[in-house]
Amino acid sequence: MKLKRMITTTTITIAGLFLGACGPVVEQESITVVGSTAMQPLVEAAGEQFSSENLGKYINVQGGGSGTGLSQISAGAVDIGNSDVFAEQKDEIDASKLEDHLVAVVGIGPIVNPEVDVDDVSLDELAKIFTGEITNWSELGGKDRKIVVINRASGSGTRGAFESIIFQEGQKSMITQEQEANGTVRSIVSSTPGTISYVAFPYFDDSIKALHVNGFEPVDENVYTNDWVIWAYQHMYTNGEAEGLTKEFIDYMLSDTTQENLVPRVGYIPVSKMEVERDLDGNVTDIEK
């Protein structure tokens, strides 16, 4: 008897939840944003702020990687696809259907274990470390210690950006340890002697040492002028022209308030601060102001 009552109650509860969920949502709107894990903290923070300023409007931000972001937005399964590479750089993505919104710039910098006594490398030396031509820190003026290279997952947007800038035609990274995420890379570099890897600027902290490249310090000011050459755009793609809440949110991302406050606070660089722009093929031109 008791069992029966239990089953009935449960069924009613479940039915209620399903009906409730399928029913019309009263004066509430939400959009789904999927993609680049590196962009996730920024977009999530912006989404939270947006919701608190616009009651009843929700931004649902998920990671999944740039590849997921681009394929889901092409398929029309989500409202915005985040990517840290140009859609044109991924095969099988019909980039012509997608509209690109550059919402921020992020610097990427090589990091090493704090015990490594090399502070500055040239871009060429950096490339040779990742291709496996330079294998010992003593070749760069440091102590005799083997270089341990940690790369990012092969399709990762950060890796794509990093390699497209440091490598010359024909250079290829050696097969080595790979990790999926900025945070994991940082914690491995901080604890393993002799390691080198690279992360986005927001992930710099005291546990690792950020290298200078070509004599320039990895700071936002050097990115503005392209003195620090390793940086990437953060893209938000929409399928066709953005409409409704999607447009509202992208406008919010691009608004002066967000660009001047939130973006730098999370560690990214506002697009408006850039004094140069870079096209799909990597050609950098000055912006006339």
Added chain:
Amino acid sequence: MEETVQHFKKRSPKRKQERFGKTISLVATIFIVSIVFSILFFVASRGLRTFTEHGVSAIDFFAGTAWRPGEVSDAGEPLVGAFPMIAGSFLVTIFSALLATPFALGAAIFMTEISPKTGKKYLQPVIELLVGIPSVVYGFIGLTVIVPFIRQIFGGTGFGVLAATLVLFVMILPTTTSMAVDTLNAVPRYYREASFAMGATRWQTIYKVVLRAASPGLLTAVIFGMARAFGEALAVQMVIGNAALVPDSLTTPASTLTSILTMNMGNTVLGTLENDVLWSLATILLFMSLFFNILTRWIGKKGAMK
């Protein structure tokens, strides 16, 4: 008379109820089976595209050692040799099972034959608790404790097959132990009593009677542990180093099917070779778990007491 005949001809409500019960329980069962099939079909149909759609030869895939999806060799063939990952998966699985089996069996014997009271009071709860620790936490402890430890003793970076083996050892210990305990408990009491009555010591009874009687079940327990080790993803990914190289020592970075799969899935675009080849890895995983299950079934049948 007519009435009685009618009464017997009519389907009794009991019979109806019986049919009802049988139907809904069968529906539930078929539901589960159909889930299994849709997963198998779904994963395999994507995984096979590597060979059908993209024309990769099976030999290149299973025996090739160069894993650079998205790039092609000088001959124009895609570089999707999965052998390093297959080797890595098998190595960590076999090593962790070798390491965990004596401990799991020892603990199981202790809990059932030597001191059931202490076993039930202390060992059982701790082992049940361990099943619930998320693999992320195992991976995190592996990264902060085991990897530095291996680095201090063996040099190198600490990442590699050995670190993964140690993490998996702890992870499969509860599974294997609790299944072994169940098996040992199922050995009838009178087997032991008969052995003791003939003057055998405790160890003789355990070794010559209980373990013999339970051996198919114990093997099943070990294989279940191996299946879990083979399919573990997040924890292994954090400690093995994820280098798509055929492991040449226990302390150099290597990779497993799962570690490469989880790491790259989000970064590839559906329908491309880079993505389909990951589904091929998933297909291998599926067929391996199918294989592990058929193996345990076969052992169970073969070793069943007649």
Added chain:
Amino acid sequence: MTPKKADKIAVNVLYGLSGIIVLILASLLTYILVRGVPQFSIEFFTQPAKTFEVGGGIIIQLYNSFYLLLLTLLISTPVAMGAAIYLSVYAPQNSFTTFVRTAIEVLSSLPSIVVGLFGFLMFVVQFKLGFSILSGALALMIFNLPLLTRTIEDSLTAIPSSQREGGLALGLSKWETVTRIILPAAMPGIITGVILSAGRIFGEAAALIYTAGQSAPALDFTNWNPMSITSPLNIMRPAETLAVHIWKINSEGLMPDGPDVSAGASAVLILAVLSFNLLARYLGKKIQKKITSA
């Protein structure tokens, strides 16, 4: 070596092996708790998580974990119960039954990442459920069904056949025998099984990353309208669970106190699983008592 001596050595070795296991497990638990418990504070349990600032809590993730667990059990228990009854009562001894059993076991050794990806393409994309608690619960159901079916079936078959025969002798149908006699008698075992499976669901991350999602929108705990996005009851909202949160902090977390939050959250997870186990033991005993005394 005399048999007596061999016996002594063997017993000592067994003590040693068990001791080492306890030592490993105890140090593991201590490590997690010692690092995690100092992070506990009122804010930690009452504040939502923060993306890039210090001082985030875990209230939403903790709630999501429990809610998802509840939904998963609600969906999977009836199915598992049905399958277990079929296998233990109706299933004939033939190749179809063997085939069914093999299928269920294959499901149990499926890597959770495969379940997660299947869930993503099936529930999230195909069925258009989006990143939602419902998608997550369905994925976890796949994950939970085999284990649950097995434990329920074990509890059912553990009931002495004299009870079954008694029921049948009284003229009850098989179905009545199961639902009126066997099932109530097997209840303690079933409840223990369900709660223990809860521990595994609670700690699962890989299957949820692509289904229930990795973001936890703010919840309004005063809003109990299941249609509203901010309502804790809504099953169509994305819901990051505690285990996923730990994974996310370690991979892409930007908060400066990430390691602390992650350690604290791990400790909470362990304590939750611990309390599930205690609860399972307690309930099992209590129901046993009630049934046997009544």
